[in-house]
Amino acid sequence: MKALSVMAATAISLICTGVSSVQASDLTLQQKIEKCRTITGDMDRLTCYDVIGVSDPSETAPAQAAPAAVAPQVSSREQNFGVERVEKSEAEQTQSDIQSISSKVVKVAWSPNKQFAVYLENGQIWMQKDSQRVRFPDGEFSVEIKKAAMGSYKMLIPGKTSFVRVVRYK
Structure with a gap:
């Protein structure tokens, strides 16, 4: 004490x-x-x-x-972290308002675990994200890829009533 x-x-x-x-x-x-x-x-x-x-x-x-005028130096990687969630200007929003794309499928490749990769006519490559079994139509066909919840995408295959979750590879 x-x-x-x-x-x-x-x-x-x-x-x-x-x-x-x-x-x-x-x-x-x-x-x-x-x-x-x-x-x-x-x-x-x-x-x-x-x-x-x-x-x-x-x-x-x-x-x-x-x-306040002196901003700390931040690397470009840190500056870009989470930038996709930042509100965009009206001009930027009109450019990114595309909700879906449709393209002809050029090639379908299969991985050993039975998941596919779809090569589109526009040069994009989309890979299956879930483990759902999928059958593609014979011959030439087009797919539609739509934006889904929380930044994910879903692929609609002609003749199918359900969709397949996909992620863009290239």
Whole structure:
């Protein structure tokens, strides 16, 4: 108990010295922050920053605008993460409003686990995503691929009433 009160008294005296060094009214916000950075004790440094936060808001308003102008450097991979879910401008939306495509099938290839890959006339390759057995019509035929829920796609095969989940490979 006695050790705790000694630690509290020491902390209060250190806080008071740290606070008094920042409370000088002739210092700018940047100078106050620099003074706080030089304080080595964690609690004292935190208290110093707290005192700056409680100071006159008119001092902090111009200084807050400056950090907003300086954007942190972010790699292009990080910038593009999740960008497909960001709201698009009207011009971009009209380009991506295509809900389905139809194309002639050039070739159907089968994997060892009985899933297919469909090569379309437009150069796209679509692969089966589920494990459903599929029979394609004989001869030339076209398929329709539609957007489905949550960014997935479904392929409608002529003569079939159901659809097959697919993913674009190329």
